[in-house]
Structure formats: C-alpha cells, structure tokens
Amino acid sequence: MTNQETEVTPKTRRPPRSRRRIWIFRTLAIAFPFLLIGLSEAILRTAGYGTDLSLVIQLTSLDRELPWQINPRADRVYVGIGDVMGPQPRRIDIPPQKEIDRVVVIGGSTVIGFPYAPEVAFPKYLQVLLNDVSPERPVEVLNLGITSINSFAVADLVQQSLQLNPDLIILHTGHNEFYGPGGPASTAQQIPTSFAPSFYRWRRTRLSQLLTLTSKQQVQDDLLSVLPSTFQIPFESEMVSQATDNLISNLDTAITTASNAGIPVVLTTVACNLRDQGPLNAFLPHDITEIEQNDWAIAMRDAEIAMLDDNYELSREKLNKAIEVCPEHAASHYRLAQCLERLNEPDAALKEYELARDYDGCRFRAPSPFTKAIRDIAASHPSVQFVDVVDELDAYTEFPAPGFDLFLEHVHYNQQGHAALARLLAPVVQNARKLTWPTDHEITDDELVTQVGLVTEDELAALSFSIQVLESRPFQNTLDHQQHIQFLVNEILGKLDQLSPSRRECFESLNTDVMTNSLIESLVKEHLRLGNLEDAHEMAQILLKRKPWKAESYQLAAQVAEARSDTQNGNDYADRARELAVH
Numbered sequence: 001m002t003n004q005e006t007e008v009t010p011k012t013r014r015p016p017r018s019r020r021r022i023w024i025f026r027t028l029a030i031a032f033p034f035l036l037i038g039l040s041e042a043i044l045r046t047a048g049y050g051t052d053l054s055l056v057i058q059l060t061s062l063d064r065e066l067p068w069q070i071n072p073r074a075d076r077v078y079v080g081i082g083d084v085m086g087p088q089p090r091r092i093d094i095p096p097q098k099e100i101d102r103v104v105v106i107g108g109s110t111v112i113g114f115p116y117a118p119e120v121a122f123p124k125y126l127q128v129l130l131n132d133v134s135p136e137r138p139v140e141v142l143n144l145g146i147t148s149i150n151s152f153a154v155a156d157l158v159q160q161s162l163q164l165n166p167d168l169i170i171l172h173t174g175h176n177e178f179y180g181p182g183g184p185a186s187t188a189q190q191i192p193t194s195f196a197p198s199f200y201r202w203r204r205t206r207l208s209q210l211l212t213l214t215s216k217q218q219v220q221d222d223l224l225s226v227l228p229s230t231f232q233i234p235f236e237s238e239m240v241s242q243a244t245d246n247l248i249s250n251l252d253t254a255i256t257t258a259s260n261a262g263i264p265v266v267l268t269t270v271a272c273n274l275r276d277q278g279p280l281n282a283f284l285p286h287d288i289t290e291i292e293q294n295d296w297a298i299a300m301r302d303a304e305i306a307m308l309d310d311n312y313e314l315s316r317e318k319l320n321k322a323i324e325v326c327p328e329h330a331a332s333h334y335r336l337a338q339c340l341e342r343l344n345e346p347d348a349a350l351k352e353y354e355l356a357r358d359y360d361g362c363r364f365r366a367p368s369p370f371t372k373a374i375r376d377i378a379a380s381h382p383s384v385q386f387v388d389v390v391d392e393l394d395a396y397t398e399f400p401a402p403g404f405d406l407f408l409e410h411v412h413y414n415q416q417g418h419a420a421l422a423r424l425l426a427p428v429v430q431n432a433r434k435l436t437w438p439t440d441h442e443i444t445d446d447e448l449v450t451q452v453g454l455v456t457e458d459e460l461a462a463l464s465f466s467i468q469v470l471e472s473r474p475f476q477n478t479l480d481h482q483q484h485i486q487f488l489v490n491e492i493l494g495k496l497d498q499l500s501p502s503r504r505e506c507f508e509s510l511n512t513d514v515m516t517n518s519l520i521e522s523l524v525k526e527h528l529r530l531g532n533l534e535d536a537h538e539m540a541q542i543l544l545k546r547k548p549w550k551a552e553s554y555q556l557a558a559q560v561a562e563a564r565s566d567t568q569n570g571n572d573y574a575d576r577a578r579e580l581a582v583h
Helices: 019-046 122-133 150-165 196-203 206-214 238-260 290-308 312-325 330-342 346-358 368-380 389-396 416-430 446-454 454-469 481-498 501-508 512-517 519-530 533-546 550-562 567-580
Strands: 055-057 068-070 099-107 139-142 166-170 265-268 385-387
Touching: 019 206, 019 389, 055 290, 099 150, 122 139, 122 368, 122 416, 122 446, 139 501, 150 166, 150 196, 150 238, 150 389, 166 238, 166 416, 238 265, 265 368, 265 416, 290 330, 312 330, 312 550, 330 346, 346 368, 416 446, 416 519, 454 481, 454 501, 454 512, 454 519, 501 519, 501 533, 512 519, 519 533, 519 550, 533 550, 550 567
Parallel strands: 099 139, 099 166, 166 265, 265 385
Antiparallel strands: 055 068
C-alpha cells in the first residue's frame, strides 16, 4: 500500500460584508424597538384605549362655542394615574377672541388654590382686578396649577401652554422641589433635567398608560405622606443643593421656552407661613455628643418655662445658649423668634423665623436658597418681570412675618393671602400689557370678594381640609400643633355662626368629596332637595359667575328657576345649557 498525498481543499470563504449592509443592519436593529413602540401605540389609539393627557383637548366640533378645554387629566402625566387637584378644566377658544388678553398662571397647589376651589384662587382675583381697571381691554386668566408638581412639570407646562396662545405667563413655584415627582427626596420618579421633556412625552402615550395600569402604580390620596422619602434633610446637604440646581435649570428652561415664542414672563418668589407654622421636623445633628444634647435640652426647658412666665429676656438668654450648643436646631430658632416678637424686635424675629424654616428637616416650604435662586434667575433674564412675593408679603403683614393672617397652614393661602398676592401681581401684569396701573384705583376687599363669587361655605370647606392636613403625617408632631388646630376650629365655629340655619344645615349635610370637587353645584342641588329655593337661587347665581363656560351651571340654574316659577329665566338658562352642551 502506497502513501498518497491528500489534497486539502481550503474552505470556501464568504465574501466580506459591505459597510453599507452592516450599517443598514445596525440601523434596523436600533430602529426596531421604536418601530414596535410606534406600532403598539397606533394599535392602542385605534382601539380607543387610554385617554388624551395633553394639556389642551378638543371637547366639541370647532364650529361650536368654546370647543377647547384645559384637560383635567393632564395631571396624570406628572403624578400618576390617580386624580389630584388641577389644572382648572376651563373651556376656551383657541385662539382667544381678538379683544381679550390671555394670561396663564403655572405652579403647584398654591396656584390651583388648595384647599379652596380654583375659581376663588388668586388667578381669579387677578382677573377681576385687571378687568375692573381696564374693562375696555378684558383679560382671561387661566389657572394651570396642579397639586404636588415642581419645576420639572412647570417647564413642561410652559411648553404645552403655547397651544393656548397666551399673551403672558406667570410662574409661581418653588415649594415642591424636594418631594414633587422628580425631586431628590421624592418617592416618585427621579428625572435628570435634560431627560424630563422626553419622559413626559412618553408618559402621555397610550402604551405608557397601559404599562402604568399593569404595574398598578396608583397615586394615593395623602400625597403629603406618600411622596416624601425622608423628613430629615439637613440645610447644608447635597439634597438642598440638588433641589436648588433643579429649580434653576427648570425655570431657566421655562423662561427660555416662553421667550423664544415671544411671550413675556412674570416670575415670582414663593412665600410661606413663617410665624404660625412651627418646624415640622426639628432634629439634632447625628454628631452631637451626649453632654451637648443634655445641655441643649436643659436650655430649651428653661427657655420654655421662662416664656410661660412672660420672662422673655431670660427666655432669650436660654435660647441663645441652646443655639450656641446646637446652631441648626429649628425649634430653638422658632422659639427665639416668638420671644423676640414679644420683646418688640420684629426684624430680629423675622430673621429667626426664616432660620427656623431653613433648618426644618421637612422640606415642604421653600428654603432661602430657593428665594435667592429665583431672584438671580430674574436678574439674568432682563425681559422677565419680577415680583418678590417673599419681600412684599413680609412688608404687607402687620406681624414680623406672615402667619395666620395670610395662610391656613404651611404654604396654602387663605383668602386674604390670595387677594394680597393678586394685588401684588396686578400692576406688574398691567405693565407687561403695556398699560398703566392707575395710582388712584381702589377696589375694596368686599367688592373683590363679591366679584370673585366667594361664599362662606368656601371658607368652611377650606378650613376643614386644612385640619385634615394638620392631622396627617408629619404635621402631627409639629411645635404648637394643638394651638394651630384650635385656631382653625375656632375659625370654623365663627364662620358657621355667619350662616343662616338653612345654609348651615345644607353645608353640614355634604361630605368631603363633594366639597373638594363640586362644592357650589352640590349646594345648589342640596338646597333644591331641602326646598330652600332662595338659597338655591343665590348659589345658582354664584355658580354662573364662577363657571360660566359649563353647561351644567346653566342646567342647574334652569332647574332652580323652574322650581321658583321663573319661566323666562328658566328658558334662557336651558337654551344656554344646550348651546354649551358637548356633542
């Protein structure tokens, strides 16, 4: 047997892939997920799944009156699939009628008016003031406030509000930077500022709504307890720096968006209850020694005893000792502020009230770095009109610092606060409209309240909700908590005494749900049920003043007129209801 050489045949080589084919493959691989998402979104929309979460939606055909509406579900983009207060679901024309200037106000719960209805919040007061001084050039002020949102959502709302063809945008925000969705101490989503616009666009998709529903991400009712991840944030901390940076970046984006669209902006600082809201979480630093902690506790105890004896000089001495031991304890500064107020040293008291707020570990109130940041932003944008609400309300109050005279609890205005804020804004807005604010113009508070349509029942509902807030975590453990509750209870008792027996009975029959969502409508219906026709008529007229764009307002007015045998007005109201009906 002979050995033969075996012929080795080399493997056939594949021709090299062209660069063009490689790039086509890579492009398709990258595009495929987006194509799949787009196809899924198209299928869901075609099937009618989900809802439109845009800020502005078309409610009826364009040939009908007021065909557009501010979407009451727009809040879900920011706070989840639950329902929170805001924005005000007002029907409108787009563009507005030629002779009307349109102003939009954007912010959180202080803008939407919590715990009042949006129709009696400061944007409505502002509209009344401006129309009173310049009736020949009317103004329409739209309230785009949403509970719990911070500057991330504000920047997005400014972009969306361009659909409304506004003539002016007012930004009043700052309290929710820590705990609002996207904030550094929030249990909700964390959002890099550069990614926020894309994130909100995704949240508006039907696919996002489906995935959110599947994951059962529901927003609970008590946002004050649910959203915060911690109630102990030191003043000198990374969280405070991050929240300040977020506020600066987002407000700068919002102002730039409006400016690029040729829309002037009014920017404000945000005030809070300094005098009558004790620190929500006053805590000792972790590095304090046991001896220092004991010295601090003794000094605070002695100061409290001295205050009870009206010995404010001794109390000041002991409080300064406590602050020397622990300089950043909010309770020490708060008690010192109260002491200085009683010693008739208002400027020093104001400084201590501000420090008590700044050192409060619970960050529901905007700290002083936010105020400085907003002032700096206003200065860096020469075209921006600026209202320093913090300074103005400090000067407005008769006390060393704003308290129960302007606020119900920590940040939410009472009606005096809403009216005061509107009065501060009105001349600035008038100037932005290239009009002069007359120095001799004066509308009394009573006239203002009448034109707004505020009733005593509004005050009672707001006071009741404020007590609910103070009974929730973390307010339960604040300094002077029981005194705060008692103050609100006394206010409720006083307001109840102002009501007639029939109106008192009617109000006390309502539950908190209807007080939140439809107070005046519910009062009309309940008075009708009880046979209080004159009370029903009064409330129906208030309803027409507050919600003239809503068909239900005229339907209820027609029912009241029919019950009162007022056929002519009943027919007119019914006709108007049909004109506004959604088909």
